[in-house]
Amino acid sequence: MPGTVTGLAAPLALTNVDTDVIMPKRFLITISREGLADGAFADLRFDDTGNIRPDFILNRAPWSDATILVVGDNFGCGSSREHAVWGMRQLGIDACIGTGFAGIFYDNARKNGLALPVVSAEARDAFLQLAGSENGVGFSVDIRDRTIRAGEMTIPFSMDDATRYALIHGADDTRDTLAYADAIQAYEDGLADGMRVSVIK
Amino acid sequence: MTRTLYDKLVDAHRVCDLPDGGMLVYVDFHIMNEYTSPQAFSGLDSKALAVRRPEAHLAVIDHVNATRSQEPHDAASKLLIDNLEANCTRHGIAFYGLGDRRQGIEHVVVPEQGLVAPGMLIACGDSHTTTYGAFGALGFGIGTSEVEHVLASQTLRYKRLKTMLVEVDGHLPPGATAKDIIMKVINVVGAGGANGFAVEFAGSAIREQNMPGRMTICNMAVELGARAALIAADAKAYRAAAGRAHSDMLHFDTEAWVSEPDAEFDQVFRIDAGDIAPLVSWGTSPDQSVPIDGAVPFATPDMPPGAKAALTRALEYMGLEQGQPAQSIHIDSAFIGSCTNSRIEDLRAAADILRGRKVAQGVGAIVVPGSALTRMQAEAEGLDRVFIEAGFDWRPESGCSMCLAMNDDIARDGERVASSTNRNFEGRQGRGARTHLMSPAMVAAAAIAGHLADVRAFQQEIS
Incomplete structure (x- = not known):
């Protein structure tokens, strides 16, 4: 990811949008990370016969082209399913602006280049209103200086250093951690026998 | 430090x-x-x-x-x-x-x-x-x-x-x-x-x-x-x-x-345990719950717009009215299971309510023990007979089942489930399914009554 995410923002004001809503379970019976774009927000985007729900924000012009969401409190709560983030990324979402996110969702987002800037409730409400203006509004989320610029607004956001670094540098955490193999080995060498789990097969 | x-x-x-x-x-x-x-x-x-x-x-x-x-x-x-x-x-x-x-x-x-x-x-x-x-x-x-x-x-x-x-x-x-x-x-x-x-x-x-x-x-x-x-x-x-x-x-x-x-x-x-009554969820978030002798809440004038919108949306999804008594909510099915409440103690608590009673007509009731060993223990105690005689479907295999409906236990659109599980999210137990969270004994009480019911009334009868 470059240091800045820019694009049209869509307002999604619902509170407690959980990962069952973001990625319904019928899309989870898969061994692949791919093919999840249709599943993202499926029950909000489509009715039970598969027809588009014309009133849902991401089905309406211009927000059907949105790459940024402004969301309600506690977005991403519930299940640990990373499929929720994979699906949002495959749908073309690069950032979600909110007041707070569920922890597992937050970590999953970082691993997949989805930026989750956290702002105050007042700022979020103002962004919701702005994003909903007719013809839509372009937002710019600058990860480097932790600032959102939209319309006349320039608002700082919070994001922990590790997440910010990972988003900018597109780190592969697994490989990067293996550089600490010596420290891991040293920790393991210090474990008593009763602290080394060995599951009976 | x-x-x-x-x-x-x-x-x-x-x-x-x-x-x-x-x-x-x-x-x-x-x-x-x-x-x-x-x-x-x-x-x-x-x-x-x-x-x-x-x-x-x-x-x-x-x-x-x-x-x-x-x-x-x-x-x-x-x-x-x-x-x-x-x-x-x-x-x-x-x-x-x-x-x-x-x-x-x-x-x-x-x-x-x-x-x-x-x-x-x-x-x-x-x-x-x-x-x-x-x-x-x-x-x-x-x-x-x-x-x-x-x-x-x-x-x-x-x-x-x-x-x-x-x-x-x-x-x-x-x-x-x-x-x-x-x-x-x-x-x-x-x-x-x-x-x-x-x-x-x-x-x-x-x-x-x-x-x-x-x-x-x-x-x-x-x-x-x-x-x-x-x-x-x-x-x-x-x-x-x-x-x-x-x-x-x-x-x-x-x-x-x-x-x-x-x-x-x-x-x-700090919470006083003495203030805690048997609860049921009425909405689509686990924090939306009321005591079983209470009612679905009303929107209040001082509510922030977001909270009011969430209440309205939850009531619409759940097919409920503001102020409706919890015990007037009729159920289509009952589910006892999940990592939250499917251990042997949970099954015993539900069986205590079910013993000698029958699930209400028209209510489909399922119990999925939390593990194969839990099932065997329950069968050794005769709990399977209690559930089966009451009209429950006693499942021979264990799993998450209808808690999140990733297998073939999927509630229909509009189906209302009294559930011993952990999440009442929209679509959690099936697309359009309506989940009410409660304890396993409360699920048993609801299954018998055919509507959300106060387990204490059943317990008094037993004692």
């Missing part, structure tokens, strides 16, 4: 600090299921990485399997099941599959097998891994990329959480259970109220709980947004961890796994 239990657990597992401000923590034990692990194994393959310590992982089938029989109900679920077994065989990882008497819902299996002990750090690609806090162990859910990370390195990148103390003092009134304690806490603290926190539960009402009750409380703490839930390890916890298949191998006794007496928490909530 005085430390909380959470801080002690994090300190004991810190491998090293990272330049990005986080740290690496060591994962003593890691559990996998068939739906959040496939892409982690394929990630290892694509990076040509090995599993660092295959013996420190356990894989269990629970999320997608049918519970009517061991036969997968469709090709897609069979693929997930076979895929996990193949991955485990290839990497030398223990696999408890269908037909294995140790199989069941992962968070029921792990304590049953003695794979949790005070002082451990346990990770799993499932949000309800907070369950292990009941033992004074640090358990938390992770995503699939993190599953890959643990497999390769036996560690996780970690950022220390803030700490919250939830103190529940006093005694629970008759009819109220551990499920009602945690539903009350969620109601008070809010569905996202503990985002970014590790929550420690303390107080006399928590200490009085048996281990299954404490597991129910820590299990559902994730519905507060808590990334970790903890209860001080006491004699009950050590007893429950002992005498099981793995118990003798595990000793993590480098510390007393309790918060020091003057440890400070970032946030504190």
Whole structure:
């Protein structure tokens, strides 16, 4: 990811949008990370016969082209399913602006280049209103200086250093951690026998 | 410096600090299921990485399997099941599959097998891994990329959480259970109220709980947004961890796994257990609950617009009216199961209500024991007969089943379910399905009455 995410923002004001809503379970019976774009927000985007729900924000012009969401409190709560983030990324979402996110969702987002800037409730409400203006509004989320610029607004956001670094540098955490193999080995060498789990097969 | 239990657990597992401000923590034990692990194994393959310590992982089938029989109900679920077994065989990882008497819902299996002990750090690609806090162990859910990370390195990148103390003092009134304690806490603290926190539960009402009750409380703490839930390890916890298949191998006794007496928490909530009644959820978020003798709430003029919109949307989805008495809500089905409430004690509590009674006409009732061993224990006690004679469908296999409807137990559009599970989200138990959360005994009472019902009335009759 470059240091800045820019694009049209869509307002999604619902509170407690959980990962069952973001990625319904019928899309989870898969061994692949791919093919999840249709599943993202499926029950909000489509009715039970598969027809588009014309009133849902991401089905309406211009927000059907949105790459940024402004969301309600506690977005991403519930299940640990990373499929929720994979699906949002495959749908073309690069950032979600909110007041707070569920922890597992937050970590999953970082691993997949989805930026989750956290702002105050007042700022979020103002962004919701702005994003909903007719013809839509372009937002710019600058990860480097932790600032959102939209319309006349320039608002700082919070994001922990590790997440910010990972988003900018597109780190592969697994490989990067293996550089600490010596420290891991040293920790393991210090474990008593009763602290080394060995599951009976 | 005085430390909380959470801080002690994090300190004991810190491998090293990272330049990005986080740290690496060591994962003593890691559990996998068939739906959040496939892409982690394929990630290892694509990076040509090995599993660092295959013996420190356990894989269990629970999320997608049918519970009517061991036969997968469709090709897609069979693929997930076979895929996990193949991955485990290839990497030398223990696999408890269908037909294995140790199989069941992962968070029921792990304590049953003695794979949790005070002082451990346990990770799993499932949000309800907070369950292990009941033992004074640090358990938390992770995503699939993190599953890959643990497999390769036996560690996780970690950022220390803030700490919250939830103190529940006093005694629970008759009819109220551990499920009602945690539903009350969620109601008070809010569905996202503990985002970014590790929550420690303390107080006399928590200490009085048996281990299954404490597991129910820590299990559902994730519905507060808590990334970790903890209860001080006491004699009950050590007893429950002992005498099981793995118990003798595990000793993590480098510390007393309790918060020091003057440890400070970032946030504190106090709840009087005497105020807790049997609760039912009415909405689509676990914090939307009322006492069973109460009513669906009204929108109030001072409500923020967001809260009012959420209330309206929840009522519309649930097909309910403001002010409607909880006990006037008729149900189509009843479900007893899930990692929250499917242990033997849960089945006994429901059976006590069902004994000699019948499920109301038109109500479909299902019970899915939490593990194969739980089912065998229940059958040895004759509980299966109680459920079957009352009109419940007693499932011969174990799994998550209708808690999240990833198998063939899917509620219909509009179907209203009294459920001993943990989430009443829109679509959770099936597209358009309407979930009411409550304790297993309350589900039994609702199944008999045909509507949400007060378990205390049934208990009085028994006594």
